Amino acid sequence: MADELIAGSANQEFSELLNLAMPATTESIATITGAISEIMVRLEIPENKRFEIDLAVQEALANAVRHGCNGDPTKTIRCRLNKDPQGRIVITVSDPGPGFKPEALADPHHPDNLYGDHGRGVYLIRQLMDEVQFEHGGTQIRMWKY
Amino acid sequence: MDINVRKRSQAQLIQLRGPLRMGPAVDSLRQTMEEALGNGDTRIVINLAEVPMIDSSGIGLLVRFLASTKQKGGSIKLVQPSKFAVQTLRLVGVLNLFEVYDDDDAAAESFS
Numbered sequence: 001m002a003d004e005l006i007a008g009s010a011n012q013e014f015s016e017l018l019n020l021a022m023p024a025t026t027e028s029i030a031t032i033t034g035a036i037s038e039i040m041v042r043l044e045i046p047e048n049k050r051f052e053i054d055l056a057v058q059e060a061l062a063n064a065v066r067h068g069c070n071g072d073p074t075k076t077i078r079c080r081l082n083k084d085p086q087g088r089i090v091i092t093v094s095d096p097g098p099g100f101k102p103e104a105l106a107d108p109h110h111p112d113n114l115y116g117d118h119g120r121g122v123y124l125i126r127q128l129m130d131e132v133q134f135e136h137g138g139t140q141i142r143m144w145k146y
Numbered sequence: 147m148d149i150n151v152r153k154r155s156q157a158q159l160i161q162l163r164g165p166l167r168m169g170p171a172v173d174s175l176r177q178t179m180e181e182a183l184g185n186g187d188t189r190i191v192i193n194l195a196e197v198p199m200i201d202s203s204g205i206g207l208l209v210r211f212l213a214s215t216k217q218k219g220g221s222i223k224l225v226q227p228s229k230f231a232v233q234t235l236r237l238v239g240v241l242n243l244f245e246v247y248d249d250d251d252a253a254a255e256s257f258s
Binding site for chain 1: 167168169170199201202203205206207209210212213230233234237238239240243
């Protein structure tokens, strides 16, 4: 599935490397992260950067499944991977949910939150990627790796 | 995710193999941990040598059960976390909540 998707989008403009929709299931996350990892290897992205991108995408998709779609597998999440004119990797993940206010998220380093079982995903994305934007009321995340 | 559980000294040793991320991997480890605590095993050693990646769901699970075991007089000790697992745990500020060991025996015997 991943190879077809990559091959199918290879000739599109704006250096689009991947553009696919997935049902809001945890199983689908691995399909997309696997496809992106393959592309990263082909682009000869260093291992460290590949890991950071892989984890950031994992977190963005997990948030979209869990919060954007409430785990409803009939809902659809879209993920795009592009290379911009400066050669930077740009990944967008969008979901059909109500969005959220990223500035309202709690600090996972706060002592009250250290043993919490959630609330680290967006923080991790911001640490792993070079630039992160939330768009359309928080229903889309765009993240860059230089 | 492969999960292997065995008794080592006074601890339950949980050997993981594969990425620890939201979905079947985290669900399986949660079930394993709940069973251990249900059996009264609160001294847990988790070997992460073959876990190339931990996401926020996996981290949440580890710290939640770390708190649970500590409340019951036990703990969770980590063995050989991979380079990227260490990096991720450090990024979110929870690495120093755990004792980290180079091998299973040292971790298990630390409960003595």
